[in-house]
Amino acid sequence: xxxxxxxxxxxxxxxxxxxxxxxxxxxxxxxxxxxxxxxxxxxxxxxxxxxxxxxxxxxxxxxxxxxxxxxxxxxxxxxxxxxxxxxxxxxxxxxxxxxxxxxxxxxxxxxxxxxxxxxxxxxxxxxxxxxxxxxxxxxxxxxxxxxxxxxxxxxxxxxxxxxxxxxxxxxxxxxxxxxxxxxxxxxxxxxxxxxxxxxx
Numbered sequence: 001x002x003x004x005x006x007x008x009x010x011x012x013x014x015x016x017x018x019x020x021x022x023x024x025x026x027x028x029x030x031x032x033x034x035x036x037x038x039x040x041x042x043x044x045x046x047x048x049x050x051x052x053x054x055x056x057x058x059x060x061x062x063x064x065x066x067x068x069x070x071x072x073x074x075x076x077x078x079x080x081x082x083x084x085x086x087x088x089x090x091x092x093x094x095x096x097x098x099x100x101x102x103x104x105x106x107x108x109x110x111x112x113x114x115x116x117x118x119x120x121x122x123x124x125x126x127x128x129x130x131x132x133x134x135x136x137x138x139x140x141x142x143x144x145x146x147x148x149x150x151x152x153x154x155x156x157x158x159x160x161x162x163x164x165x166x167x168x169x170x171x172x173x174x175x176x177x178x179x180x181x182x183x184x185x186x187x188x189x190x191x192x193x194x195x196x197x198x199x200x
Contacts (some may be wrong), residue, residue, distance in 0.1 A: 032034075062191045072183070073140070073144075073145050073173035073180065074148070074173075074183035075187070075191075076140070076187075077153070077164075077166055078164055078187045078189035079139065079140075080137075080147060081130065081139070081151065081153060082162060082189060084096075084101045085097075085098040085110065085117065085130075085141060086099035087120075092122060093122065094121065095112070095117050095121050096119050096120075096121065097110075098117075099137070102137040102139045104134060105137070108132075108134055108135040108137060111130070112124075112128055112131075112133040113128050113135060114128070114131075115130055126157065128155055129152060129154055129155075130152070130154075130155055130164075131150070131152050131153075132150060132152075132171070133149070133150045134147040134148055134149060134151075134171060135148065136148060144175075145173035146173070146174045147172075147173055148171065148179075149169065149172055149182075150169035150176060151166060151168045151169060151171040151182055152167040152169060153187075154167075162188065163187070163188045163189075164185060164186070164187050165183060166183070168182040168183070168184055
């Protein structure tokens with residue numbers, strides 16, 4: 001049977017349908033492709049944003065001091081001088097050089113039990129002395145006070161963290177051109193800001 005044997009009005013709808021089917025398929029694939037590309041782009045943007053947020057979080061000090069002139073930096077001295085010297089990636093507590101993280105000047109010296117701090121060495125289980133001479137160190141970030149001068153910490157490992165006796169040797173915190181001496185006394189890490197004691 002030939003095409004000419006069909007009435008014209010019955011053949012034409014079949015031809016139009018045959019033309020529309022590929023166009024519909026192309027449109028469907030195009031829409032799926034655009035949606036997939038859009039989803040991939042949104043996912044990539046979210047991943048980049050999350051990565052930046054995680055990097056920013058990891059770059060912060062362990063516990064930042066609010067950028068306010070009335071804040072006593074003495075209370076946070078272990079956050080400033082001990083915590084940046086601990087390797088967060090080690091399965092046991094080991095030392096790292098804290099000076100680059102704190103953006104200290106070249107005159108900064110850190111000693112443990114009378115010897116220069118050795119990155120990679122294990123942190124002692126028994127009480128130890130940590131001596132600092134800070135040369136324009138910034139342990140609390142750009143908005144916090146700068147530390148200058150010396151201090152000796154006698155550090156004790158506790159079940160809940162660390163405690164220390166603090167013996168300043170001319171160390172002071174500088175905020176907005178005001179120098180406040182670091183206080184002699186006790187310090188803890190971590191601590192609950194609401195009650196001023198260690199978090200247990």
